[in-house]
Amino acid sequence: DQQVKQNSPSLSVQEGRISILNCDYTNSMFDYFLWYKKYPAEGPTFLISISSIKDKNEDGRFTVFLNKSAKHLSLHIVPSQPGDSAVYFCAANDAGGFKTIFGAGTRLFVKA
Amino acid sequence: GAVVSQHPSWVICKSGTSVKIECRSLDFQATTMFWYRQFPKQSLMLMATSNEGSKATYEQGVEKDKFLINHASLTLSTLTVTSAHPEDSSFYICSARVSVSLEQYFGPGTRLTVT
Numbered sequence: 001d002q003q004v005k006q007n008s009p010s011l012s013v014q015e016g017r018i019s020i021l022n023c024d025y026t027n028s029m030f031d032y033f034l035w036y037k038k039y040p041a042e043g044p045t046f047l048i049s050i051s052s053i054k055d056k057n058e059d060g061r062f063t064v065f066l067n068k069s070a071k072h073l074s075l076h077i078v079p080s081q082p083g084d085s086a087v088y089f090c091a092a093n094d095a096g097g098f099k100t101i102f103g104a105g106t107r108l109f110v111k112a
Numbered sequence: 113g114a115v116v117s118q119h120p121s122w123v124i125c126k127s128g129t130s131v132k133i134e135c136r137s138l139d140f141q142a143t144t145m146f147w148y149r150q151f152p153k154q155s156l157m158l159m160a161t162s163n164e165g166s167k168a169t170y171e172q173g174v175e176k177d178k179f180l181i182n183h184a185s186l187t188l189s190t191l192t193v194t195s196a197h198p199e200d201s202s203f204y205i206c207s208a209r210v211s212v213s214l215e216q217y218f219g220p221g222t223r224l225t226v227t
Contacts, residue, residue, distance in 0.1 A: 009153075032214050043116070043205050043218030044156070089155065093214050100146075100216060104155040 003027045004092050006103035013110050019077040021106050023090030026071065030092040034100070035064060035075045038087045047088070048075070080110045114140050116208050118219035125196055125226055132192045133222045135206030141186035142208030146216060147179070150203045162189055196226040 005024045013019045023033075031052040036044035050057040050064045050073065057064050063076045077084055090103040115138040125131050135145060144163050148156040160176075162168040162183035170176045178200075180192040189208075193200055203223055207216035 034215065036218075041203075041221065041223070043118075043207070043220045045218065046215045049215065099158065099161070100214075102156045102158075 002104075003030075004090055004101045004103040006088075006090050006106045008106050009104070010107040010109065013080045013108065015082055015110055015112050016079045019075075019080045019084065019108055019110065021075040021077075021088050021090070021108065023073050023075075023103055024071055025073075025092050027092070027094065027101075028071070029094045030101075031095050032093040033064070033066060033073050034091045034093070035062075036089040036091060036102075038089060038105070044089055077108075080108075082110050082112050084108060085110045114208070114210075114217040116142075116206065116217045116219040118206055118222050120222060121220060122223040123225070125224070127197055127226055128195055130192055130194045131196055131224060132190055133204055133206075133224075135189045135191070135208070135219050137187045137208040137217070140208075140210055140217075142189075142210060143186065144209045145183055145189040146207045146209070147181060147189075147191050148205045148207065150205060150221075156205065159191075193224065196224070198226045200224065201226045 034049040035047040037047045038044040048059050048062045066073045087105045087107045089105045091100045117136045119134045147159045159174045160168045160170045162181050164183050164186050168181035183189040205221040207218040209216045
């Protein structure tokens with residue numbers, strides 16, 4: 001049972017435009033959400049996070065939106081750059097924070 | 113920023129042999145370390161969680177006698193794949209977390225190929 005779902009395996013965006021990566025979750029006990037970025041043959045790197053008490057968190061070009069009622073979060077990258085091309089993982093922690101559940105990832109291609 | 117290293121970055125071994133992978137937090141003390149496995153084009157699968165000085169907690173379906181985890185210090189955890197078989201070939205990634213943070217800092221991963 002996938003508790004964190006990223007239904008789009010890939011996304012292609014033109015440089016300078018907005019990239020929107022989506023994530024859905026099923027467990028209402030999740031209270032902290034994270035996005036990680038991963039390049040091939042490397043470990044993921046932390047990108048941005050959001051607590052369930054917020055609905056938006058912004059860091060430079062990256063903004064994460066959380067809709068708790070819909071159990072949905074999204075990552076917006078604007079403007080998108082070719083260097084943003086990578087796999088993006090959505091992840092969620094439960095209230096105890098002991099375990100992080102990862103989605104399957106979305107591969108983003110930013111075309112120059 | 114927090115840096116986690118893994119060694120080796122890639123290893124090829126023969127079926128039946130054992131392989132040890134090291135995970136080190138270089139500039140911070142990690143109260144908890146995690147071991148993941150990633151198959152091609154798939155998500156990170158958590159194998160086990162280890163806290164310094166205590167036994168690792170394995171996820172369902174992960175054989176603890178096959179994947180031995182030792183977390184001897186706040187900066188070092190090791191994963192030993194015992195009696196490796198070709199189906200153990202995968203990308204193994206460790207991560208570390210400090211107690212006050214929920215973010216995990218990942219190592220660069222180890223590509224294991226069992227022939």
